[in-house]
Amino acid sequence: MKKDRFYAETGTTDELVYKSAIAFAFEYARQDVNIKKIVLLIGTKQNTGWFELLFGKDNVKHLFSGVKNENGPLLKIETKRTYQGGRDSSEIVITCGLDSIDIYEIDDYSSIAAIIVIPWLINGISKWLQTWSPIEFRTGKSYAAVQSNRPNCIVRMAMDDLSTINMSDGRVTHPLDKDRMKTTIRSLHKYEPSLNGSALLKYLVSELGWPIHVADEIERLIDTLQGGKSFKGGEMTGLQNYYKRWAEKCKENQ
Incomplete structure (x- = not known):
């Protein structure tokens, strides 16, 4: 099953990067009626700082159970320990501050139609980038195209x-x-x-x-x-x- 892979080229991750990624995910889902859930995948339950800035602390608590959007998919926070995947090509996963080794573990889940990787530092996802050459979701450029301008x-x-x-x-x-x-x-x-x-x-x-x-x-x-x-x-x-x-x-x- 084809999987779309995206990433954010950033060295200073903040709540605005996540806001853009979530908006991108909802737009992607709007064009694919099979998408039922958008997962914000974090390392542990304590890694919610950026989302508290975006949604407020109380709303973040609800996101762990999942919040249904009108005419849109469920938005839910999962941790590396709790995420198990779902039905075929029914989810978009936004990884939040995870490194290549963690992303590889869930990348081949058949339930994931698209994955959007937001790194803590870009070096942390270098192996995954080199493997898949994903698309920078804000510019539309592939990682390979970006690398062509990389210093020697x-x-x-x-x-x-x-x-x-x-x-x-x-x-x-x-x-x-x-x-x-x-x-x-x-x-x-x-x-x-x-x-x-x-x-x-x-x-x-x-x-x-x-x-x-x-x-x-x-x-x-x-x-x-x-x-x-x-x-x-x-x-x-x-x-x-x-x-x-x-x-x-x-x-x-x-």
Whole structure:
């Protein structure tokens, strides 16, 4: 039986992502009269924070029993432990903050006509994404199409190294961390012709979960150098050593 698979490409999950996913599920159900239930699948009964913001705490309690919508399917919260599936192709499941291993366990249920995966972090569902190349439900683009614009391994390794800087308050403020950012971008600009600021910003936010202000600063540094200008701070020499180290890490991970 054909199953439609969707996901949300996000690094900052909030109640608005779930609101959009639920609206998408009801629209999907409106076009398929066989859909009888929309399941919000959570890890445990305690994982209801976003839904309490959306529906209110008292209404969330009712959702565990199921709430019937007029001329629409039942909306029900289930946990990994309680969900057992149902009749053939009669359900839409929205997974909420679950990782690939949990999603694989229910993905092949015959009762699921469509699955919408909302990750806590995009890295947590990478294996499932690579297996099925689902559709981003808000943009209509497949995961494979999105990946075609993904930074290459060397750029990703550089960003992994840079992820150790302090950005806990949503910005980079320490001078040494700022210098590391500038040195990294100088090295990539000099030796990596594929460097793309906008694609990198998207990767940093959606896959690594970086704060948007920090990712935006990275993009601005790239745009500055690619525009023929420069900036103060960071190392100016020995940049090839950084690039070689990232390239070696990529070879080790092949």
